[in-house]
Amino acid sequence: MTLFTELRPLSRLSDGDEDGRAGDEAPLRARAAPATASTARPVPTAVISAITVLVILGLWSLASAHALVSPVFLPSPRQVLVAAYGLVVTGFVDATLAEHVGASLYRIFGALIASILIGIPAGLAIATSRVGRGILDPIVEFLRPLPPLAYLPLVIIWVGIGEASKITVIALAMLPSIILSTSAGVRSVSKDHVNAARSLGATPRQVLGQVVLPSAVPSILTGIRIALGAGWTTLVAAELVAATSGIGFMIQSAAQFLVTDIVIAGIVVIALIAIVFEYVARLIERRLVPWASHR
Amino acid sequence: MSILSFRDVSLRYPQRPGLRSAAGDNLVLDSINLQVSSHELVAIIGRSGSGKTSLLNLAAGFILPTSGTIAVDGEPIRGPGADRAVVFQDDALYPWLDARDNVGFPLKLKGVPRAERHERARQLLELVGLGEAGDRHIWELSGGMRQRVGIARALAAEPRFLLLDEPLGALDALTRSRMQEFLLRIQSRSGAGAVLITHSIDEALILASRVLVLSPNPGRLTAEIEAGFSSEILAGTPIERIKASPLFKRLHDGLTSLIHSLPNEEAAA
Numbered sequence: 001m002t003l004f005t006e007l008r009p010l011s012r013l014s015d016g017d018e019d020g021r022a023g024d025e026a027p028l029r030a031r032a033a034p035a036t037a038s039t040a041r042p043v044p045t046a047v048i049s050a051i052t053v054l055v056i057l058g059l060w061s062l063a064s065a066h067a068l069v070s071p072v073f074l075p076s077p078r079q080v081l082v083a084a085y086g087l088v089v090t091g092f093v094d095a096t097l098a099e100h101v102g103a104s105l106y107r108i109f110g111a112l113i114a115s116i117l118i119g120i121p122a123g124l125a126i127a128t129s130r131v132g133r134g135i136l137d138p139i140v141e142f143l144r145p146l147p148p149l150a151y152l153p154l155v156i157i158w159v160g161i162g163e164a165s166k167i168t169v170i171a172l173a174m175l176p177s178i179i180l181s182t183s184a185g186v187r188s189v190s191k192d193h194v195n196a197a198r199s200l201g202a203t204p205r206q207v208l209g210q211v212v213l214p215s216a217v218p219s220i221l222t223g224i225r226i227a228l229g230a231g232w233t234t235l236v237a238a239e240l241v242a243a244t245s246g247i248g249f250m251i252q253s254a255a256q257f258l259v260t261d262i263v264i265a266g267i268v269v270i271a272l273i274a275i276v277f278e279y280v281a282r283l284i285e286r287r288l289v290p291w292a293s294h295r
Numbered sequence: 296m297s298i299l300s301f302r303d304v305s306l307r308y309p310q311r312p313g314l315r316s317a318a319g320d321n322l323v324l325d326s327i328n329l330q331v332s333s334h335e336l337v338a339i340i341g342r343s344g345s346g347k348t349s350l351l352n353l354a355a356g357f358i359l360p361t362s363g364t365i366a367v368d369g370e371p372i373r374g375p376g377a378d379r380a381v382v383f384q385d386d387a388l389y390p391w392l393d394a395r396d397n398v399g400f401p402l403k404l405k406g407v408p409r410a411e412r413h414e415r416a417r418q419l420l421e422l423v424g425l426g427e428a429g430d431r432h433i434w435e436l437s438g439g440m441r442q443r444v445g446i447a448r449a450l451a452a453e454p455r456f457l458l459l460d461e462p463l464g465a466l467d468a469l470t471r472s473r474m475q476e477f478l479l480r481i482q483s484r485s486g487a488g489a490v491l492i493t494h495s496i497d498e499a500l501i502l503a504s505r506v507l508v509l510s511p512n513p514g515r516l517t518a519e520i521e522a523g524f525s526s527e528i529l530a531g532t533p534i535e536r537i538k539a540s541p542l543f544k545r546l547h548d549g550l551t552s553l554i555h556s557l558p559n560e561e562a563a564a
Contacts, residue, residue, distance in 0.1 A: 190387070192383050192385060192387035193387055193389065195355070195357055195375070195381065195383075195387070196381065196383060196387040196448075197400075197404075198356075198357070198375035199355050199356075199357075199375045199376070199377070199379060199380055199381040199452075199458070200377055200380055200400060200404060200448070200451075200452045201376060201377030201401055201404050201405065201452055202404050203404075206404055210400075210403070211389070214389070214391045215391070217391075289391070291390035291391050291432065291433070291434060294390060294432075294434035
């Protein structure tokens with residue numbers, strides 16, 4: 001539901017519009033049929049979304065209750081809940097849900113920190129230096145379209161089968177969006193902003209630190225959000241090989257034993273974590289760069 | 296007492312390879328000679344495309360002349376510097392800083408400690424009539440208020456010259472006339488010299504001690520008028536009464552017909 005926060009002001013705006021029109025027509029309608037002149041408020045988008053979720057859950061329950069599909073392939077929502085509870089309390093493949101999630105988050109955040117530390121300076125170099133662009137552009141353009149599964153085996157050959165290879169693969173998937181969003185943000189800095197600083201006595205280094213970087217922050221934050229999305233996508237692939245914990249690993253093992261309820265529970269957990277991430281990222285954005293929407 | 300001087304300054308945009316144009320076509324400014332001293336406000340008027348903004352960018356040091364010298368007190372300028380602070384048409388304030396930190400920005404660049412910076416910013420905001428607005432976000436301020444913050448920021452650099460690039464151009468007519476008087480008082484109190492770029496003949500006559508006319512294609516300074524209404528305004532005469540005076544009308548009409556008689560870039564193109 002949190003995903004729809006951005007849409008709400010829009011729908012509220014159109015609410016007001018409808019109200020205005022309804023108000024204008026009310027006297028006319030009131031004379032013809034007073035009973036039907038009640039103000040019919042449009043249903044909020046969030047309610048429509050909630051109904052959608054409930055309908056899907058209902059169809060799912062019906063399908064499993066009438067055994068339309070074998071319970072091996074489609075366990076009931078109840079079964080999934082029970083499996084999820086079991087995951088939390090006793091765990092699956094030698095680790096509880098918290099441990100699986102913890103292992104995955106460790107990889108995601110390790111990769112995020114690494115890709116920020118490399119990506120922001122690289123993006124700066126691409127945007128501010130001709131030489132930097134010459135060196136880094138082909139590398140980024142090579143990396144960007146590659147599916148992580150394609151270079152996973154190579155990374156394992158080079159880095160080994162431990163945590164390092166998993167973090168490396170996820171970081172490689174995150175890197176292009178952070179580099180590109182940083183360089184786009186730096187390049188979008190207003191010429192007047194730069195000139196103002198120069199005419200107020202700023203050195204080139206001060207222009208970079210006090211003007212260029214701050215104005216690139218909104219774009220960098222967007223890049224980090226996109227990178228997190230890419231990270232989740234890559235996580236399951238990274239946990240394909242030689243993992244002993246992790247939410248992706250858990251889903252894979254469950255699938256191999258055809259424990260479908262655990263598979264579904266795992267998928268829902270990933271989705272929920274991703275939604276929470278997105279929400280937190282937006283909160284951070286609103287706190288850190290409230291001015292971004294006022295440029 | 297400082298002097299900003301242009302000596303035989305010409306500006307030519309670099310010839311683009313493969314685009315052979317007639318000689319002189321890319322000449323933007325031709326042999327500009329100009330002296331501005333502190334305490335005086337010189338206005339430069341001209342149509343769009345006459346090179347007004349290029350002239351200001353040269354004074355600011357954003358671009359360097361093709362030939363000739365621009366100097367402050369005999370010292371040729373080599374780039375932008377805090378002795379020539381620019382006020383931009385689109386305020387160019389930093390939205391990630393509040394009003395106080397925008398004004399304190401030049402002091403931060405100099406490494407002035409935070410407490411002192413805030414105190415100085417508070418004084419300057421008070422000077423521009425925004426004493427209460429220090430904590431406000433830039434986007435919460437109206438166009439006129441923003442422009443005042445921009446002027447306070449320029450003053451914080453303690454410049455010898457203020458370079459005003461149509462600072463009131465984006466304001467509505469009412470705010471604009473209020474800001475004209477305000478700008479005049481601030482400039483005279485600060486003791487800095489000022490160069491004002493504008494396309495409004497009214498504004499030039501009201502604010503400037505001298506009005507220079509820039510004719511286009513290539514830009515040349517073709518006329519100079521000693522206006523001197525500004526001292527009357529500073530002495531308390533309302534702007535409206537000055538605008539109604541016969542002398543003002545005569546100068547205004549004279550400048551209008553002069554500018555209209557100049558070659559028109561749009562017509563030539």
